[in-house]
Each structure stands twice: as C-alpha cells, then as structure tokens.
Amino acid sequence: MSQSDIRFENVSKAYGTLRVVNDLDLNIDQGEFLSLLGPSGSGKTTILMMLAGFEAPSGGTISVGGRRVDHLPPHKRNMGVVFQNYALFPHMSVAANVAFPLEMRGVARAQIEEKVNRALDMVQLGAMKDRRPAQLSGGQQQRVALARALVFEPSVVLMDEPLGALDKQLREQMQLDIRALHKRLGLTIVFVTHDQSEALTMSDRIAVFNRGRIEQIGSPREIYDRPRSRFVAEFIGETNLVEGTLTGIGEGGATVTLEGGGTIRVQPSAIRPDAGPIAGGIAGQVNGQVNGPVNGPANGPILVSVRPERIRLGTEAGSQNAYPATVADAVYHGDHLRIQLDDGAFGFIAKADRKTAEFNPGDKVVVSFAPSDCWMLPA
C-alpha cells in the first residue's frame, strides 16, 4: 500500500435520524484524481469534510496510507483543502495567506519566503504577493487558495467545488490548470463537484453519488458510455431513455420490444463488452455489482439509453433501429443543433452537426441509431 492510499471502510454519517452517508467503501489510489459527483444533498461534501476532519463519521473508519485518521483533528491531517469560496484570510496579503500553513509548521523565515514565491509563481501570481485578497479577481483568488493549499506540499489535496463561483471561460481554464498541476506534482486530488462536465474533463475516476451511496464509480468514459443505472445515465450528460421489454437474447445481441410494438436491436458489444460472452444472460452483464440483479430474465422490463449525439437523422428508412419522426423544435447552439423530435411513442432529443443539414419544425425525418450505440439499463 502506498503512502497516501485513502481508504473509507463502512463509513456512515447521520445527523439525527437523517443518514447522509450510508456504509461507504471507497479506495483512492495515490496520485489519483477522483471526483465526487452528485446532486446537492447526495453526501459528497460530507465525505470530503470527514476526510478533512471537519466532520466525524458516525461509523466506520477512514485511513490514509494504512494509518487511521478519523480521530485526528483537521490541523493534524496535513491535507490541502481548497474551499468553495476560497476562504482566503481577508486581513492578510496574498503572500501572508500562502505563508500561513508554513508558519503553522514552524518553517524558517527565509525558507518561507522562498516557498511562498515558488508557490505563487506556480499559479502565475508572483506579481500580486502584496495585494489583499479583495483586490484580486475571482480567478486570481482561486489560484491563491490553490497555492496556499499546495505550498506545504501535502500529498492529498481536497477541493470542495472550487470552481463553482467562476465564470465559464475562467472555469475551463482553471480545470486545465488544476489538471496540469495534478500531473506535474503527482498529487492525490479528491474533487467535489456537481458539474458533470467538470468531472468528465478532469478526473481519472468519478464516483457518482446519490442519496449517500455510490451509484457508480469508474473512469469518465465508463461513466458516460456505460452507466449502471438510470440515475447515472440521466445525471451524466443528456440521454434518451426508452422503456421496453427484453424479448430476445442471442449471439447477435438483444431485442427490446417497445410498448408501441416496435423493436430496438442492441449489439452485444454495447451491452457490456467487458462482461464476457452474451450467453451468460444479460442480467449478469447489465446489473453491475452495485445494484444487484435487476433486469431479471428475458421478458423483463428494461431501459435502453441512446445519447443524443449518437442519433442520426435522415430522410430514408435505414435498416435497424429506424423510426419516422417529426422535428418539433430545433435550437441553435453554435456548434450543434439541439433537436426535439416528436415520433409518437417517445420524444427523442438529438444533437445534429450544424453543417450536415438544416432542420426546421415540422420536417419529416427518420431517426436511426446503431445497435452498438444503445446501452441497456435496469428499468
């Protein structure tokens, strides 16, 4: 086990009768960038606060590098924390803010100055060292907070929605900056966010939380392409969910019969490529470890998820998974058109490349998608 492996074992947190975190088991590897993603109230911030030491778990243990930390006060945990609203000390200069953790550790004065300069240069704020936080822009304050959390060289850095208060452009720049720092310094970063696109951009792994439990944990690609539950599919990105009944499973894939009578073909590779041959039955492949067996035997209810950007809009009927539809609305988004379709059975949303064609409300189109672009979920 490496020095900063973080391990939550059976951790729970309750306020009175309200259980915020339920029996959490989570390992975070050294050098990993893990995002805790979820809607507000899903327990993600509580988990971060327990790791930082501001909240005590109601049960279970938290250890870092094999050493239990859940009884340690925050000032002895040696983790860098970047807070939501920066939490810079308004009565101190930028340099004094960054020097604060070093002073608390009794670092010699000359060394403090050198380290502070280095940390501020790292975030390109060397010229601002004598200013007060209130004289800086939001993005600059954020970078001071980052420098302050990194200057004492913690191996673990916790970030609680650090970019929430920044405007979009600055946020995207900071995402890349933090990502670069993470790589360069080999930090373990635990990053709390409710912004799914932020989590997708930055993380090595994402843990999606819902009601105090991990719904799914995996790489951004896994989370986006192969969600394990309806919650994850809907929370990460946008998707079209179609309800149906699993009526056929074979070598060539699965068949889902829709309520209206149509069928959707789902290719085996799109069901669960890492789960072995399809012969084992879809149940064992789709359910995943978190939710247990869900879709049951054939003839059970099932959800098919198709991402909007995977949907093709054409004029002639295709071979598989093709349905006639009418364009209900087309909204220009610059790089793409977001098209609301009305096809009687289900209102699909599609994203169309701006260049391919022009769509106007009322246009008759054929909606189609490849069996490999479908993903089956427990209903």
Place this chain on the structure above:
Amino acid sequence: MSETSFRGRLTAFALVAPLVVFLAIFFAWPLASMLKEAVSDPVGSRAFPLTADVAGDWDRQSEPPEALKQAFVDDLRAIDDQQLLGDAVRRLNSAQNGFRTLMSRTARALEEKPQGPVDLEAVDKRWSDIRFWRAVADSTNPYTDRYLLAALDYERDAGGKIAALPAEASANTAILLRTLGIGAIVTLACALIGLPYAMLAASVDGWKRQLLLGAVLLPLWTSLLVRTAAWFILLQEKGLINDTLMSLGLISGPLPLIFNRLGVVIAMTHVLLPFMVLPIYSVLLSIPRNLMPAAASLGAPPWRAFLRVLLPLSLRGVVSGSLLVFMTAIGYYITPALIGGAQDQMISSVIAFYAIGSANWGMAGALGAILLVATLALYTVYGRLSADRTGGR
C-alpha cells in the same frame, strides 16, 4: 432643469423637511446657543457702549488714555437701567475685586456732578490703578475665553497671559481626567465581556442566539433610570449581592459596592454592554464561516487560528464598539450621580451644577464645548482608522 426633476427635488425636500426642522430646532440651535454662551460676555459692551468704542485704542500697558476715562464717565452717566448696571458691576467685580464699592462711590460722585470732566482719581484713588481700567476695557469685549480657560483650570493673569489657576481652585481638569478614566475602564470592561459574549452569540443559532441577544438587548429597552435604580438595589449594603454573599458565608461584612468607583463601573458596564456586543456581533456575522476550517486545514491548532484569524477580523467591531461605549460613557450623568460617591462624579454633573445649580451658563457651555471637542476628536480618529481600513482593501 426639467419640470419633473424640479418637482422630484421638491418632493424629496418636502420629505426630509420635518427632519431638517426637527434637527434645527432641537439640536443645531441649542448646541449653537450653548457654544455661544461659552464665549459670550455681552454685559460690558451693552452697559458701556462709548467705552467699548475707544477701548480698542488702548494697549492695556501704558497709562489709560483720557478719552477712555471720559467715555467711561459718559457711559456711567447715561445708564438708567439699574439692572444692567448691577450686572455690569458684578461682571467687573468678578474680574477685579473691589469694584463693588468703587463703582457705588463713583456713581455717587457722578450724581453730584452730572456735567463735564471728572477727576476720577480724586473720587477714589483706585482709579489710578491700571488693573481696574484693564478690567473695564476687557469687560467691553463681547467675547471672552475666560469660561473656556476656567473649564480647563486656566485664567488670564494681569498681563493677559494664560496661567494655571491655583491648585485649590482647579477641579475641572481633575474631573475631566476622571471622566476619561472612568470611560476608559468601562470601555475596557465592556470589551473584555462583550467580545467573548458576541463570539458565543455568533457561534450558536436558533433559540440560543435569540436568548443571548435578547439578554443583552433587554437593558436597552428599559429606562436608564430604572436600570440604575435596579443596580442601586443590588449593590447597596443590605442589597441582594451582599446578602447572598454573606448568607453563603463568603464574606463576613458587606462589600463596599455602592457610592464608590467600583459600583459606578459595574453599573455603567452593564448599561453600555449592548453598544459593545452589537457592533462586534454584526462584524462576526460578516466573517465568512469557512475561514476557521480553512485555518485548521492549513495546520493551525484552534487557539492559533483564533489569534491569527478570528481575533484580528473581529477587532473592527471592537474598535467601533469601544468608540460607541467610550463616547457615551464620558457623557454619563445619572448613573454616577446615583451610584457613585462625591469622588466619582463626572464632567456632566459639573455641567449640570453650573447650568441648574448656579445658572452660570458660560461655564456650563464651556465645559460642554470641551466634552464635545473631546468626542469629535475621538470620532475623527475613528473615521481615519476605518477609512484606512477600507482604503487598504
């Protein structure tokens, strides 16, 4: 200016007009007239108008010129208002002893000889003494600094130089210093109690916060007189505190809690505590909640986080609270008058003595002016400090 904006301004003025009128009648005018009382000395110039015209030509050092003497004689002959003459004699006598008899003898002499020049030195040889003429000439100046000087225990000596009053006649400086001293002690006591109290109130919420704030606000809703009377009951020799301590066997005889400095400080601290707690509390509420966790995460143990983060940030509230408490404290009158002894009276009671007891409006105005100047000076310092702070941001 367009019609609508003119009407808008008119409406705005009409809305603030009651305030302006109120402030003018009940604040600006009394303040200005009391300040004027402090420096005005109109009796001489009204009683001796001709003398006043020529008094400026005399340098007060050489022999008084004949023109001055003649003008004074003419003035005395012209006065028919006995009340005014009496006031003028009293005014002159207060500047130079002996005027009372001198003036009555001179008046009699002038009655016998209602016309032409008079050899005053022959009437009374005191008229050859330059000090009497100096008093006459000085009394014709309608403005004087003697009340202000007396308020600070100074006077003008025979040569017109400012000199300290003899020790037995100088009580005002001591009382002023005592006033500032009591104000400082009360401010310190309020800060020492108020800062932890405000921190406690800001750190809890719900009914606990309401209770804590209510407890400190309650004194503000009762009359000052009632609160002071309550302290009178609590602190007296057979009062609640002494009785309780004695029945608990902690003390054998009653503690001297009333009619001394301790009682005054206790009662004033209680009465003024809200003015300390509320500014600190509001400053504490404006401190972001995550600063203390941030300090902890950066390695600061709780007491160092307190000293380096919370305390410096709450000082702004302590400064404004201290200023409020101090400025209010130095004007206190009722509490020291009821709870304190003779040695605990503050400047306000001296002002009250001059205003009510001896009708010496000049002295009352002068002492009031000095209190006002001290308060304004403090306020200016405070303004500078707070401006620096906002400018530094």
